[in-house]
Amino acid sequence: MEKTIKTDVLIIGAGAVGCAIARELSRYRLRVLVVDKNEDVGGDASKSNSAIIHTGYDAKPGTLESELVVAANPMYDKIAKELDVPFARIGGILPAFNEEQFSQLGALREKAFLNRVYDVDYLTASELLKIEPNLNPKVMGGLYIPRESIIDPFLLVVGYAENACQNGASFLLGTRVTAIHTRDGQVTGASTTGGEIEAKYIVNAAGLYCDEVAAMVGKADYCVNPRKGQFFILDRNTSCKVNHIVLPIPTKITKGKLMCPTIHGNMLVGPTAEDLEDKLDHSTTAEGLDSVARDVANLIPGVRLSDTITQYCGLRPNKVPEGVCVDVYDNLRNYVNISGVRSTGLTASASLGRHVVRKLMEIGLKAERNENYDPVRKGIRLLRDMDAAEKAAAAAKDPRYGRVICRCETVSEAEIIQAIHSPIPARSVDAVKRRLRAGMGRCQGGFCAPRIIGILSRELGVPESAIQKNQPGSYMVVGKSIDGEAK
């Protein structure tokens, strides 16, 4: 029989929200445990989205979502610095290309005011074309939203998680919660595929699956359907680029398809918005990709989708009825249920973490400050960020910094080894990719994946056939070849 794990707070879900809550709780002297069914932090929606830190200018005024997103945006300068996460305030623009769109600009700016986003400005067509020369020249004018920003979404979640970890929080990954136990109007713990957990408080931060977790305690008065978004990522060598987050004027149905730089200099184009029922449907479709190609050409006519290096699909949780909720219950006194977090969730994680901790305290969580809390998480020092002198020094100190494994993104063996042995270890090919970008460049792992399989196998002390792309079952090779067996 496995030993029961005892914790003060159990967080279900290691996406951006769950990891941000863990970090906030690690500021106190508490036992904090995060459980996730996935093998790595980063959840589902948190790792496949548009990587934008929103201002909340277009949120529904007066909602919790508006409050959280508007509050979160200014927090990212400090968070990005503390957690060593690439982040840039590049600004967003909303160009209008016809009379109907042009006539909506006033209402959009008024909505921004209602959301307490006061720094949205009108720009003329010539001002827009000056700052964004590849914009469709039919532009009539538009809005400028200066604090719309871009971030590395993988490293934000890894940053939250590793900082929580270094301040005492624990993570149990690859572990699915199968039941939540209650007694006398309180939760007492959970059964998982990794054993029993006793918890004084439980937080449901399961994102796309928050309805299924809520159902375990009879609190699922809503359901969550996935809304699929398909994206293109273009080579950073593409000739037609944009400098800002270029957003279409939203319609009643969708916010539409945007084009923006990623924090690493690629171009991102998308997403679609397709309502689904299958939470496992991570497939791109010819129709979806074609619709992205068609729509973005209205914004940026010169966009070169032939420079695509990959396409991906993200599922954003679409709650019915909609609305971000952080619920506590009179008849389930030590349980917090988060629901309705959607495409703005990556942004909202910063403020939602604090909001949830406050809720926990309101329902009785006693927490003393952790005097040793250190908000700084040092990321892996990246070869590509070093100047010549630092490269020379790094390779002299650790020769593996001199061995470039991923040529497209200039990632060395030393960085890969550090990622494999980091506080939240990278144990799969994709986990290495998300932390370092090895395999995320223009050859998409054609050259480095075979070598990374070898490094993972060596560092983890397992055969190559045990190395997964991502989740269990996503094996990279089936075993030795006949020739290999003979040797």
Add this chain to the structure above:
Amino acid sequence: MNEHNLICDVAVVGAGPAGLAAAAAAKKQGAGRVLVIERDALPGGILLQCIHPGFGLTYFKEELTGPEYAHRFVKAAKEAGVEFLTDATVLEIGDKHLRVLGPSCGLLDIQAGAIVLAMGCRERTRGNIRTPGTRPAGVYTAGAGQRLVNRQNLMIGKKIVILGSGDIGMIMARRLTLQGAKVEAVVELLPYLAGLTRNRVQCLDDFNIPLLLSHTVAEIRGHQRVEAVKIVQVDDKRQPVPGTERVIECDTLLLSVGLIPENELTRAAGIAIDKVTSGPSVNQYMQTSLPSVFACGNVVHVNDLVDNVSRESEQAGRSAALFAAGKLPETKEIACAPGTGIRYVVPQRIALDGTDADLTLYFRVTAPGGASELTAAQSGKVLTSRKVRRVSPGEMEHLNLKNSVLTEGNLTVSIAAEEGK
């Protein structure tokens, strides 16, 4: 300019077939110190994973495996006095300057009288060809699969579908079959074979592997690992034909859908790139738009046969040695451009050096055809021509002429079908 840790006459980037041939030729041309920088632990490049025979038929008049072919050039280069810096990556190049990083050499700034670029190419990916579906494990480019199977002795899957009838794909079909896998089909978008006919016979026909022309993979299925692919027939506009969809169960999809010259160092150095080949524009000396930088092999344009790469690279090596010694003539250049029915020509420029040196123009046609005449003409005047029985975009063509017959004005290469045939 930085202080240099190392000075050489000719620095060669890459120890694949192009770099090896260039280095040996530079040395034989009289260059003092010739240094080849290679990121792999061993020289040989992609040839090291090409363990099948078929190399050297024209260069050595005998049939060799890839490693054997590479070994001959490594031996020749070492005997000629070429130095090798392996397990080291070139981070940047410029005019007579390279920056190199390696675990044993650390960060090196190298001064070179001339540089030869021989980085080869990379493979087109699933993203490049926009194949929809899930993103499971088990989707490999043919070269990545070949490295895993042939150099790391690992088996990539058991039931395999190959998209693309490029040479590596067909060779991998045979290799995987011999290693116990079942290759369900080779699927080709075009109505004709992308690679060499001899590979279809020896790698597919001899093993009863079906080749499905005018078909493509419309969807990849499987959550964790590939579980199946949906294939569909395409019409002459490469659009799916409704009703022809078929699902093939498999655990691996191997992509052999083309190669792209790997020119990131070249681009970063501001060297002019030909939009069609994606390689640097060169003259007959294999000299790029930056005069101290030369280029050869697949980094310039994707070749079918390594034998051609070796010959072209020897030219680059000789020229680089001459340039380093200040002996390469600087003369007026004319453009050498593709005309009717031709996709590209290498070299893109010809220096009018007035010698009676042989010039070889390498080019590819845009579409397959029967009996045709290939011509190179200047101002409407045909300077050289050759008749061929059939042409295919998958097989490189060439024409020879003397530099001395050229005058000023564009040289244009064209193809015309022979009438009545």
